[in-house]
Amino acid sequence: MRKKLIIRAIVATLLWLILIFTALVDFRTVVFVNKAQKKISNVATQSDVLENTNISNIAKAFVIEWATWNSDQNEYNKRLGMFIPNTTIDINVPDGVTQSVVSANIIDINKKGKNIYNVYLLVHAIRSIPSTDKNTGNTTYKTKDLFFEVNVPLKTENESAIITGLPLLVNKNIKTGQINDYKDFEQNNDSKLATFITQFLQNYYSANDLTNFLDTNVSIKSIPGWKLESIDNLSVSKTKDKVYVNATISSDNIKITQNLCITITKRDNKFFVKSLQPEF
DSSP: OHHHHHHHHHHHHHHHHHHHHHHHHHHHHHHHHHHHHHHHHHSOOHHHHHHHHHHHHHHHHHHHHHTOBOSOHHHHHHHHTTTSTTOOOOOOOOTTOEEEEEEEEEEEEEEEETTEEEEEEEEEEEEEEEEEOTTTOOEEEEEEEEEEEEEEEEEEETTEEEEOSOOEEEOOOOOOOOOOOOTTSEEOOOHHHHHHHHHHHHHHTTTOOOGGGBOTTOOOOOOTTOEEEEEEEEEEOTTSSEEEEEEEEEETTEEEEEEEEEEEEEETTEEEEEEEESOO
């Protein structure tokens, strides 16, 4: 009798061990599958990347042709015919008026359904309008900068993007940014730092070697074709390792402003540049 009880106890123990082992295997399998599915859902396939690239390229190319015109309607329809054959677009442009596109940039790509997309673009165009003086007969041209947003409908077939309608002028309300002015930085009163930053930027904008200005293992290449005109503001962080610079540079008598965020270090009473960025 005692022997039977011992055998029953051993069998029961084995059954419990088998059940526990099976449960653990099932749990690990579920966790592994969930992790794999999560990774797959977060990674774009090569086909997705190619499709989005084709959509972006075709939408931009089409909008550039659509927003570029003169008074020649035949020429206009010939260009648009590369994207929408056998379609005639009426356009009434006064003689001498022209419009050309400076840039067309993707704002958003909205997938409406399977292989159906709306692509939103921000377009910068320049319109030239002639004006003739009644007294002299001389014609001058006035130009207008135009910024507008459009929605381009298209679909994809076999990874190719196909235009399905004309661009619609829209107001997408794109998000705008603001340049950080680092007001929490303090005006620099260290003449040695000012001299170092000035010399560094003079060399940076003159395609000169920067080795003596850079910290160990830092690689920053100088820029050809420009000249440092002035440093208009130089302020430092409270930790003294970050420098915010407003500088004026020039090329061919054209002057532009640069905002530079320079991380520095000091060693053996000398300054060295660790990084150069548009913002901290």
